[in-house]
Amino acid sequence: MKRVELIDVSKSYDKQVDVISNINVTIEPGEFFVLVGPSGCGKSTMLRMIAGLEEITGGTLKIGDKVANNLTPDKRDLSMVFQNYALYPHLSVQQNITFGLDVKRMKKEEQRRKAKEVAAMLGLSDYLDRKPRELSGGQRQRVALARSIVSETPICLMDEPLSNLDAKLRAHMRSEIRRIQRQLGITMIYVTHDQVEAMTMGDRIMILHEGKIQQVGKPIDIYNYPANPFVATFIGSPPMNLAKAEFDKATSELVLGGEIRLPVPMDESGKLPTTTMTVGIRPENLYPVTPETKAEDIFHTTVTNVEILGNETVFSFTIGEEEWMAKWSGQWHIDIGDQLPVRMEFESISIFDGQSGELLKRTVDHGNYVTTKEVQA
Amino acid sequence: MKMGLPQKIWIYFLLILTSALVFFPVLYAFMISFMTGPEIIQGKFFPQTFSFENYTKVFSRLPLMNYLLNSFIVSASVMIGQLIVCSLAAYAFVFLKFKGRDFIFFLFISTMMIPWEATMIPNVFTIRNLDWYNTYQGLTVPFFALAFGTFLLRQHFLTIPKELHEASQIAGLSRFKFFWKVVLPVSKTSLVTLGAYGFLTTWNMYLWPLLITTNQSVRTVQIGLKQLQSQEIATEWGVVMAGVIVVIIPTLLLLFLGQKQLQKGLSKGALK
Numbered sequence: 001m002k003r004v005e006l007i008d009v010s011k012s013y014d015k016q017v018d019v020i021s022n023i024n025v026t027i028e029p030g031e032f033f034v035l036v037g038p039s040g041c042g043k044s045t046m047l048r049m050i051a052g053l054e055e056i057t058g059g060t061l062k063i064g065d066k067v068a069n070n071l072t073p074d075k076r077d078l079s080m081v082f083q084n085y086a087l088y089p090h091l092s093v094q095q096n097i098t099f100g101l102d103v104k105r106m107k108k109e110e111q112r113r114k115a116k117e118v119a120a121m122l123g124l125s126d127y128l129d130r131k132p133r134e135l136s137g138g139q140r141q142r143v144a145l146a147r148s149i150v151s152e153t154p155i156c157l158m159d160e161p162l163s164n165l166d167a168k169l170r171a172h173m174r175s176e177i178r179r180i181q182r183q184l185g186i187t188m189i190y191v192t193h194d195q196v197e198a199m200t201m202g203d204r205i206m207i208l209h210e211g212k213i214q215q216v217g218k219p220i221d222i223y224n225y226p227a228n229p230f231v232a233t234f235i236g237s238p239p240m241n242l243a244k245a246e247f248d249k250a251t252s253e254l255v256l257g258g259e260i261r262l263p264v265p266m267d268e269s270g271k272l273p274t275t276t277m278t279v280g281i282r283p284e285n286l287y288p289v290t291p292e293t294k295a296e297d298i299f300h301t302t303v304t305n306v307e308i309l310g311n312e313t314v315f316s317f318t319i320g321e322e323e324w325m326a327k328w329s330g331q332w333h334i335d336i337g338d339q340l341p342v343r344m345e346f347e348s349i350s351i352f353d354g355q356s357g358e359l360l361k362r363t364v365d366h367g368n369y370v371t372t373k374e375v376q377a
Numbered sequence: 378m379k380m381g382l383p384q385k386i387w388i389y390f391l392l393i394l395t396s397a398l399v400f401f402p403v404l405y406a407f408m409i410s411f412m413t414g415p416e417i418i419q420g421k422f423f424p425q426t427f428s429f430e431n432y433t434k435v436f437s438r439l440p441l442m443n444y445l446l447n448s449f450i451v452s453a454s455v456m457i458g459q460l461i462v463c464s465l466a467a468y469a470f471v472f473l474k475f476k477g478r479d480f481i482f483f484l485f486i487s488t489m490m491i492p493w494e495a496t497m498i499p500n501v502f503t504i505r506n507l508d509w510y511n512t513y514q515g516l517t518v519p520f521f522a523l524a525f526g527t528f529l530l531r532q533h534f535l536t537i538p539k540e541l542h543e544a545s546q547i548a549g550l551s552r553f554k555f556f557w558k559v560v561l562p563v564s565k566t567s568l569v570t571l572g573a574y575g576f577l578t579t580w581n582m583y584l585w586p587l588l589i590t591t592n593q594s595v596r597t598v599q600i601g602l603k604q605l606q607s608q609e610i611a612t613e614w615g616v617v618m619a620g621v622i623v624v625i626i627p628t629l630l631l632l633f634l635g636q637k638q639l640q641k642g643l644s645k646g647a648l649k
Contacts, residue, residue, distance in 0.1 A: 053543050074549030086540035090562040100548030151548070 001029035001185050002064045002077065002154040004050060009059035011045055011211075020046055020211040023059070029154075032181055032188045034202035036195060038234070042211040043191045047157050050189060052076050063155065074103075078155040079148035083163060085140050087132040087147075093119075094128040097146045118146045121180070138169045149180065156181075158190045162197065174201055195235050199223070207231050224365070225350070228357035232280045232350065238314060241286075241324040244354070245279040247272045254279065254346070257320020260299045262346055271361065276354030283314065285348035285363070286326035289341045297345055303338045315340075403625065410618035417614050431619035438616065439605060441623065444598040449627070451586075451597055452579040454517045459575040460568060463526035468556050470527070471534040472542060482531070489524045501588055515589045516597070520579065526571045533567035534560060573631055580628060598624050 009023040020042040027033045035043040048054040050061065052073035061068045068076055079100075087096050097118060098111040106114075119125045122142045132140055141161060148156050161177070162170045178201050181188045192198055198205045199219045207214040207222065207230075214234075215227040226232035232240040243257040252269050254262040256279055264272065289298055301317035301324075313332040316325045317340070326342060334340065351361040380388070397404075409417055410431050411424040435441055469475075470482050500519050509515030537560060545555045561568065583599045590596045602624060605617045 051543075051547060053546065073543075073547045078547065080544065080547050082540040082544065084538060084540055086538060086544040088541065088559055088563075090559075090565075099545075103549045103554070 002187055003027065003029050003062070004155060004187065004189065005060075005062040006050075007060040007062070009046075009049065009056060009061060011042070011049060011054065012057050015057070018058075018211060020049075021058075023213060025206060025213070025216055027187060027189060029187055030185045032178065032190065032201060032203045034198045034205040035189065035191045035208060036193065036198035036205055036234075037208035037214075039193055041208040043193075043208050044159055046208070047159055047189060047191045050076075051078060051080050051157050076155075077153050078157055079151045079153045080157040081144045081148050081159065081161045083160040085132075085144040085161075085164075087140060087143055089132055092129050092131060093124060093135070093143050096132065096143055097150050099147065100151050114150050115146075118150045121149070122146050122176075137165055138173070141165060141173060145177070145180075149184065153186075155187045155189070158188065160192055161190075162192075163194070170197075177201070195237070199235070207234060209234075220367075224367075225359065225362045226280075227359055229278050229280065229352050230357070232352075236282060238283050238325040238327065240280045240282050240350070241319070241322065242278055242280045243319050243322050243324070245277045245351075247274060247277070249274070257322060259319055260344070261296075262344065262349075263296045264346060268346070268361070272351070273353065273360065277360070278352040278354055278357070280350040280352065281344060281348060282363075283325045283327040284329075285344070285366070286324075286328075287343040288328055288332075289343050293343050297343050298341050299344065301340050301342055303334055303336055303340055306334050306336060308332070406618045406621050409615055410622050412615050414613065414615065431613075431615040432623070434613070434616045435605065435620045435623065439601050439620070440593060441598070441601060441620065443593065444596060444601040445623070445627075447595050448580055448597040448599070448624075450513060451516045451595070452576045454513065455520045455579040456572050456575040458517060458521035459523050459526050460572055462521045463523055463530050463571065464561065464564075464568065465556075466522075466527045467530035467534050468560060470531050471537075472552070472555075472560075486524055486528055489528075497585070497588075504589060509589075511590055511592055511594050513595055516586060516595060517579075519585075520575075523575070526575065529571055530564065530567055533564045537563055576631060577628060 004027040006023045006025050009020065010018045011020040012018045023046065035046060037043045045054055049056050050063075052068070052071060052075075056069050063071075063076055063078070088099060091099065094112070094115050097115045098106075101111045101114065115128070116125070119128055122145060124139065124142055124146060127135060127139060127143075132143065135143065141164070144161070148158075158177075162173055165173060174197060177188075180186075190197075190201065202219055204217060205219055205222060206216045209230050215222055215231045219235075222231060223235055226235065226240070229242055233242065243260075245254050245256045247253075247264070247269075248255050248261070249269075251261070252264050252266070254264055254272075256262060301319075303315050303317055304323070305316040307314045308331055310331070311329065313328050313330065313334065314325055315328075315332075315334050316323050318324070347364045348366070349361070350359060350363050352359055405422070408422060408424060411427045411429075412421065413424075413428070413430075416424060466485075470478060470485075504510065504515045504519070507515075509518075541559055541563075542555065545559055550558070581599065582597070583603070586597045586600055587603075590600065602617065602620050605620055606612050
């Protein structure tokens with residue numbers, strides 16, 4: 001277990017434009033840290049900089065307590081799993097697993113014992129003599145994982161390791177990787193473009209966009225309190241609904257996309273800026289109307305698309321220039337073109353600054369708690 | 378694809394015809410090697426009896442075994458030398474980053490444009506000044522660096538996913554170990570191709586050994602064949618052809634052995 005610290009790290013290929021800049025983050029020992037972002041955001045480059053495969057052009061990288069900027073990859077005490085697994089095609093599974101151990105001058109018997117151990121852990125025992133080309137995608141993935149585990153390095157880097165697997169296998173490997181990471185206490189740095197992976201696996205996640213950190217934090221905090229509209233739309237499926245809004249002082253109402261007027265409570269109205277804002281609301285916070293609903297919380301929509309998923313129903317409509325989606329739990333019989341009243345509350349919306357995108361108002365905590373009953377004898 | 382019988386017959390007829398056409402000179406040489414002098418002059422295609430007289434003659438008239446051995450030593454050393462030099466050069470051109478790499482590679486490749494005959498005379502001078510006449514190194518060393526071979530191997534090395542290189546960097550493999558334990562085994566097919574190519578071209582080489590050898594100590598078999606032809610006033614073609622057949626055999630053997638290797642296709646399954 002080792003800490004990884006990035007201080008003011010930046011990267012540029014032509015010494016003019018930084019593809020990555022201002023990276024300040026500390027990854028704690030034993031933490032599962034996920035780097036997530038759209039393709040081309042620099043997340044893989046960052047991982048490769050930590051691995052030592054890519055030069056760091058600015059700032060300091062510390063691994064443990066040592067500055068690691070100029071260490072060669074093998075001196076950094078880490079292992080890496082590649083997206084395409086990078087298995088040696090001419091070696092058997094066992095040889096692939098023990099490949100790095102040879103270099104460390106470990107005895108052959110010891111190597112074999114370790115390979116067997118790890119293979120058993122990952123369910124590869126029957127395949128030790130096969131060549132990589134005789135394995136399925138999931139098995140190859142596991143061999144790559146085994147190779148990284150057997151090296152017993154305190155830090156493990158993974159670069160989109162699950163993106164070549166089918167959905168079912170991916171879900172399975174997700175929990176498997178998480179289990180192994182917990183069991184061995186490895187510090188894991190995991191790169192993915194899949195927000196579901198990021199949400200489900202990470203202790204903390206970092207969202208990158210165009211080489212800059214957007215937000216670092218626990219998955220649920222990022223979901224609830226996205227730092228800017230980019231994070232708000234990147235995390236969550238369907239994404240958070242956004243609309244340009246202005247505050248109408250006269251009526252103390254928020255005007256969304258020039259259509260919806262939402263009353264602002266007295267104590268909140270003072271905090272709102274007079275300039276333009278971006279208002280966001282999660283699809284699950286747009287509710288069906290009940291008899292108790294206050295008339296001013298209701299707005300009317302025309303449904304443009306419906307998806308019934310069995311346990312929930314997602315439908316879209318337009319607000320101003322934006323397409324919004326609402327997610328209602330259960331099955332609803334809605335048709336395209338229906339006029340539908342929808343309830344929205346001021347407390348569930350997030351407000352971002354119109355220019356900087358900074359989060360001005362958070363939503364309330366929607367989390368539920370399980371009330372534990374006392375065990376009766 | 379399913380073919381009807383008439384189609385099959387037609388295709389096989391064409392195949393046999395063309396292969397007979399291509400193979401005719403060798404076949405004719407093979408037939409002549411069993412004929413007696415008068416038979417050859419009569420222009421027959423099939424010998425009356427298969428006698429091995431010509432073969433015994435060729436071995437008694439020339440130190441043919443000696444020549445064969447020389448040829449083998451020279452060809453094998455050129456093959457090994459080319460494999461070593463070209464694979465190391467190709468490795469540098471693919472896996473090492475240095476300034477002007479692509480330019481140097483371009484320069485290297487452009488030497489393929491220079492006909493070998495143009496460089497032969499300076500090469501002969503070099504060999505003479507090194508006092509390498511009638512030595513194995515004189516016959517082999519000038520052929521170690523081969524632009525074509527470097528190009529061939531470079532193209533194969535380029536197909537090796539860079540992740541393999543990175544994975545071994547992380548595992549802590551030295552550059553040479555990566556070359557030895559990963560690059561070479563993965564590129565086996567290209568190495569075999571280049572090896573066979575190098576061996577055969579050297580085996581068939583005529584002009585260079587003629588220039589470099591002045592006595593029988595390291596003379597190769599192709600020159601031996603030429604000697605057979607001009608030793609006497611009337612050339613005994615039967616004996617010459619027997620020599621030719623003996624010389625071809627190793628070539629054919631190598632081709633058959635190499636072909637099997639080539640078809641294996643080792644690099645499958647490296648990636649997903």
